[in-house]
Amino acid sequence: MQCTECEAPNRKLWVLFGEHRRPALADVQTGSWAVLQRCPTCRALWCLSPYEPYASFPFLALWPHDEARWRHSFAADDGRTLLAWHAFMVGKHYRSLPEPELGLVEQFRRRSCGHNPIDRPDTFHAADLPASTANVNQPLQATAATPHS
Numbered sequence: 638m639q640c641t642e643c644e645a646p647n648r649k650l651w652v653l654f655g656e657h658r659r660p661a662l663a664d665v666q667t668g669s670w671a672v673l674q675r676c677p678t679c680r681a682l683w684c685l686s687p688y689e690p691y692a693s694f695p696f697l698a699l700w701p702h703d704e705a706r707w708r709h710s711f712a713a714d715d716g717r718t719l720l721a722w723h724a725f726m727v728g729k730h731y732r733s734l735p736e737p738e739l740g741l742v743e744q745f746r747r748r749s750c751g752h753n754p755i756d757r758p759d760t761f762h763a764a765d766l767p768a769s770t771a772n773v774n775q776p777l778q779a780t781a782a783t784p785h786s
């Protein structure tokens with residue numbers, strides 16, 4: 638059953654600029670350039686992050702894990718991996734957005750002169766996200782088996 642407020646779980650992405658209807662969510666965790674929010678209706682978690690220019694192009698991506706994993710992922714490298722995940726979600730799901738959001742994404746692509754997650758995708762693999770809170774007490778290098786350039 639799709640939530641009437643945030644449209645989870647069918648929807649994975651919201652454009653938060655423009656004049657269309659947007660879900661009213663509550664802040665759960667706040668970090669630099671990323672905020673975890675919860676839908677008051679269905680309890681789904683969403684990750685908000687803004688894009689340049691002027692951080693005026695915020696997107697919401699459906700966070701598929703729990704609150705603790707978001708906090709852990711953010712703390713692992715001050716949000717770097719988390720923001721790469723967010724950019725990956727924008728690139729993966731923007732085509733499924735309804736109008737007028739799809740048109741707003743095209744405006745954003747023009748305004749950002751190619752500096753956006755669609756035209757310049759980060760290399761992100763789902764395995765890059767820190768596994769779970771069960772691993773919090775293990776040394777970080779123990780989970781750093783993925784090769785990075």
Ligand SMILES: [Zn+2]
Binds near residue numbers: 644680
């Ligand atoms: Zn909801």
